Amino acid sequence: MSLPSTDLIRLTPNGLYCEAGDFYVDPWRPVDRAVITHAHSDHARRGHTRYLAHRDAEGVLRNRLGDISLDCVEYGDPVDLNGVRVSLHPAGHVLGSAQVRIESRGEVWVLSGDYKLARDPTCRAFEPVRAHTFVTESTFGLPVYRWRPEHELLASVNDWWRANADAGRASVLFAYAFGKAQRLIAGLDPSIGPIVCHGAVETLNEAYRAAGVPLPPTLRVTDVADRSAFRHAIALAPPSAQGTTWLRRFGAYSDAFASGWMQLRGARRRNGVDRGFVVSDHADWPGLQTAIRESGAHRVFVTHGYVPVMVRWLTEQGLDARAFETQFGTTDDEADTAAAEGGDAA
Amino acid sequence: MKRFARLYEALDATTSTNAKLAALREYFASAPDADAAWAVYFLSGEKPKRVVPTRTLRDLARRLADVPDWLFEESYQAVGDLAETIAHLLPEPVRDSDESLAAWIEGRLLALRDLRDDALETALVAAWDDLDRPSRFLWNKLITGGFRVGVSKQLVTRAVAEVAGLDPNLVAERLMGAWTPTAASYRALRADEHAQERERSGRPYPFFLAHALDRTVEELGPIEDWHAEWKWDGIRVQLVVRGGGVHLWSRGDELITDRFPELADLGTRLPDGTVVDGELLAWRDDRPLPFAALQQRIGRRQLTARVLDAAPAALVGYDLLELAGEDIRARPFEDRRAALAGLVEQVADSRFVLSSAVRAADWAGLAALRGEARARGVEGLMLKRRGSPYGAGRVKLGPGGEWWKWKVDLLSVDAVLVYAQRGHGRRASLYTDYTFAVWRGDELVPFAKAYSGLTDAEIREVDAFIRRNTREKFGPVRSVTPELVMEIGFEGIQRSPRHKSGIAVRFPRILRLRGDKKAADADTLDTLRRLLEAVPA
Numbered sequence: 001m002s003l004p005s006t007d008l009i010r011l012t013p014n015g016l017y018c019e020a021g022d023f024y025v026d027p028w029r030p031v032d033r034a035v036i037t038h039a040h041s042d043h044a045r046r047g048h049t050r051y052l053a054h055r056d057a058e059g060v061l062r063n064r065l066g067d068i069s070l071d072c073v074e075y076g077d078p079v080d081l082n083g084v085r086v087s088l089h090p091a092g093h094v095l096g097s098a099q100v101r102i103e104s105r106g107e108v109w110v111l112s113g114d115y116k117l118a119r120d121p122t123c124r125a126f127e128p129v130r131a132h133t134f135v136t137e138s139t140f141g142l143p144v145y146r147w148r149p150e151h152e153l154l155a156s157v158n159d160w161w162r163a164n165a166d167a168g169r170a171s172v173l174f175a176y177a178f179g180k181a182q183r184l185i186a187g188l189d190p191s192i193g194p195i196v197c198h199g200a201v202e203t204l205n206e207a208y209r210a211a212g213v214p215l216p217p218t219l220r221v222t223d224v225a226d227r228s229a230f231r232h233a234i235a236l237a238p239p240s241a242q243g244t245t246w247l248r249r250f251g252a253y254s255d256a257f258a259s260g261w262m263q264l265r266g267a268r269r270r271n272g273v274d275r276g277f278v279v280s281d282h283a284d285w286p287g288l289q290t291a292i293r294e295s296g297a298h299r300v301f302v303t304h305g306y307v308p309v310m311v312r313w314l315t316e317q318g319l320d321a322r323a324f325e326t327q328f329g330t331t332d333d334e335a336d337t338a339a340a341e342g343g344d345a346a
Numbered sequence: 347m348k349r350f351a352r353l354y355e356a357l358d359a360t361t362s363t364n365a366k367l368a369a370l371r372e373y374f375a376s377a378p379d380a381d382a383a384w385a386v387y388f389l390s391g392e393k394p395k396r397v398v399p400t401r402t403l404r405d406l407a408r409r410l411a412d413v414p415d416w417l418f419e420e421s422y423q424a425v426g427d428l429a430e431t432i433a434h435l436l437p438e439p440v441r442d443s444d445e446s447l448a449a450w451i452e453g454r455l456l457a458l459r460d461l462r463d464d465a466l467e468t469a470l471v472a473a474w475d476d477l478d479r480p481s482r483f484l485w486n487k488l489i490t491g492g493f494r495v496g497v498s499k500q501l502v503t504r505a506v507a508e509v510a511g512l513d514p515n516l517v518a519e520r521l522m523g524a525w526t527p528t529a530a531s532y533r534a535l536r537a538d539e540h541a542q543e544r545e546r547s548g549r550p551y552p553f554f555l556a557h558a559l560d561r562t563v564e565e566l567g568p569i570e571d572w573h574a575e576w577k578w579d580g581i582r583v584q585l586v587v588r589g590g591g592v593h594l595w596s597r598g599d600e601l602i603t604d605r606f607p608e609l610a611d612l613g614t615r616l617p618d619g620t621v622v623d624g625e626l627l628a629w630r631d632d633r634p635l636p637f638a639a640l641q642q643r644i645g646r647r648q649l650t651a652r653v654l655d656a657a658p659a660a661l662v663g664y665d666l667l668e669l670a671g672e673d674i675r676a677r678p679f680e681d682r683r684a685a686l687a688g689l690v691e692q693v694a695d696s697r698f699v700l701s702s703a704v705r706a707a708d709w710a711g712l713a714a715l716r717g718e719a720r721a722r723g724v725e726g727l728m729l730k731r732r733g734s735p736y737g738a739g740r741v742k743l744g745p746g747g748e749w750w751k752w753k754v755d756l757l758s759v760d761a762v763l764v765y766a767q768r769g770h771g772r773r774a775s776l777y778t779d780y781t782f783a784v785w786r787g788d789e790l791v792p793f794a795k796a797y798s799g800l801t802d803a804e805i806r807e808v809d810a811f812i813r814r815n816t817r818e819k820f821g822p823v824r825s826v827t828p829e830l831v832m833e834i835g836f837e838g839i840q841r842s843p844r845h846k847s848g849i850a851v852r853f854p855r856i857l858r859l860r861g862d863k864k865a866a867d868a869d870t871l872d873t874l875r876r877l878l879e880a881v882p883a
């Protein structure tokens with residue numbers, strides 16, 4: 001049996017709790033004070049009394065959670081919560097995503113939330129933050145997950161779209177509506193044809209534009225009067241649109257799915273689409289190792305993903321590695337597919 | 347190699363036959379002959395024997411990837427395929443080679459067979475350094491003898507025929523038997539038909555395959571238009587007697603003459619220029635022995651007198667494809683059958699039987715006879731349209747004629763899920779292979795494994811249940827809290843001392859989830875025993 005924890009952050013039934021500052025980070029049950037890493041719904045839930053998040057997350061958070069009491073901060077600007085110094089730092093995951101740096105009596109913890117190291121023009125790039133203890137996600141915590149460079153991935157998406165357009169066939173690209181979709185849109189080549197978006201995606205495009213992120217022009221399907229225009233179009237839709245009547249308007253189309261899970265042939269085939277593009281909001285295996293190393297932390301807590309694998313690996317690398325059994329990775333983020341397609345996590 | 351890897355990816359990515367055909371056509375229209383020859387060879391189900399022991403490959407890849415053994419194993423568990431795991435784990439290639447497929451196979455793959463130890467490792471590392479990830483995956487599959495892709499030989503045949511502007515049947519015939527993958531034989535495959543082609547000896551015709559009946563029999567029209575036979579449960583074969591030789595071919599284009607000396611002997615009694623299509627069965631006293639008897643015989647290396655006596659083989663004739671050296675496949679079904687009946691009578695050998703016609707005045711009467719199928723040790727009925735020619739492959743409608751399988755309804759019980767294992771291939775990351783049990787008193791006795799029959803959505807649901815309700819893990823297998831009930835169907839049932847339940851079921855599959863039932867409502871071993879008594883072995 002372990003002694004009562006004196007850690008700055010500990011796991012409680014409500015979520016990850018900082019007792020010294022009396023606040024939670026991404027809690028899953030309603031609490032008084034919630035610091036939010038990003039607006040994916042497994043990290044930003046309803047019912048908290050007060051929220052603290054990055055300024056760029058405001059639009060999406062309010063869109064999702066309605067009229068909440070929300071304090072916004074800039075990256076790097078510290079906030080004092082009951083004597084504990086809290087600041088947010090870019091996580092490179094989606095618009096307004098942050099790592100949470102927590103400092104009390106000279107001890108520093110960094111909670112990564114979700115993050116990626118790959119280039120993404122739609123959000124601030126990940127910045128390593130030094131910490132004594134680093135809390136990392138592990139959605140793609142297996143060495144088989146290694147992403148190709150961004151430009152290569154986007155070129156393959158554009159090539160696929162161009163080939164379809166040349167054949168007079170619409171391209172339907174399924175991607176998570178918040179984050180993934182905008183990153184793809186930003187990389188599309190609008191000279192190929194019109195970019196059409198499902199309502200769920202377009203709402204988020206607007207939030208991105210409002211936050212000052214430039215995106216090429218996009219259309220809602222209702223904006224397209226002449227259906228023959230769809231034959232050269234690419235349509236972005238959330239995975240939930242798969243198999244719905246929304247797709248009928250596109251006639252005979254080719255479809256694709258953009259997700260880190262598409263790395264594996266089994267997942268690609270099971271998805272039942274023509275193409276799988278390996279594009280993820282999360283760090284790949286080398287990315288996870290880099291982030292952990294650059295945090296300089298000697299102690300690492302691993303959350304949602306391949307937790308036991310990462311804990312064992314990091315232990316063998318000489319770190320004090322442990323697991324946090326969180327409830328992240330259970331909803332609309334890419335990580336939720338871990339339960340169905342990946343390992344035993346979540 | 348890259349071109350072939352792209353073709354493989356295209357074929358692998360889609361379930362649409364049209365999309366596969368288009369990808370194949372594109373490949374064959376542009377690939378060099380020597381490459382196309384290897385592509386035909388591999389895509390029609392042939393593969394090189396494993397040239398590198400799996401262990402060697404795995405160890406080398408692990409060292410190059412610089413991961414500990416347990417992490418390699420975790421990766422393999424997640425990916426579900428060794429060739430793919432290795433392709434993902436290896437460091438990035440150092441060169442960008444685009445050698446041809448033929449060069450890779452003839453120059454590099456076949457050479458591996460003679461290499462050992464350090465020389466073998468050096469060659470493997472050099473190969474990996476030259477290949478991008480998709481090509482590495484393919485290469486790993488080829489050198490481990492595990493190459494497989496979801497296209498039928500028939501589709502490959504069709505693609506080649508369309509590109510060459512030939513009749514697919516001609517290409518199929520040219521591909522029959524032992525086809526060697528060389529540029530010359532690929533050119534011959536695509537060449538215009540020449541007169542002597544029919545006189546080749548030994549090769550079978552493409553098998554005409556039946557479809558499972560997907561409509562009511564009434565929709566087939568008047569029963570008078572149809573000929574019905576029992577659907578025998580053995581090995582579909584062609585006995586080819588030509589040019590003084592006897593060749594017994596299984597449906598997989600495998601030459602099995604040596605395995606069945608009694609049928610080779612029968613062949614010598616048939617006139618030269620004869621090809622019979624039929625079912626090979628273990629046969630005694632004018633009726634078939636259970637399939638298990640034949641299965642045991644197939645499993646034996648040595649054909650001792652005892653083995654031959656335990657399961658003597660006979661040929662039950664369905665059709666006559668060649669008579670006195672003439673291809674009669676285009677003749678009406680009744681004519682061919684009459685000729686076959688004449689031949690059976692003329693030869694008068696107990697190992698050569700005419701598949702008897704099943705007659706009824708109407709469909710209802712035929713349905714009643716079909717109900718007896720299990721008692722007769724057959725799988726159901728075959729329906730063949732009168733007047734139809736003998737087609738090639740699985741022709742559904744049109745002038746090619748129609749053959750339908752009208753199988754008996756499945757036996758079924760409600761059983762409880764007790765163990766689960768990860769699937770393979772595209773389902774490697776999900777628990778899709780299940781073991782089911784029935785009650786004996788208050789104990790659950792496993793009796794069947796099944797892994798098909800659920801929709802993707804149901805599989806995900808069951809997968810989530812398994813993860814939440816795991817009791818113990820033994821390697822890839824988990825024992826599960828016995829709560830989930832499913833209806834399990836099977837085509838046959840036999841006594842089996844090898845199984846704990848004392849029973850073995852044939853072709854088990856999942857019919858549906860029984861969310862409405864609790865584990866306690868599942869069937870008992872007694873239910874299975876009663877089925878066993880109702881169904882003669």
Ligand SMILES: [Zn+2]
Nearest residue numbers: 040093114333
């Ligand atoms: Zn997220």
Ligand SMILES: [Zn+2]
Nearest residue numbers: 114328329335
């Ligand atoms: Zn997450």
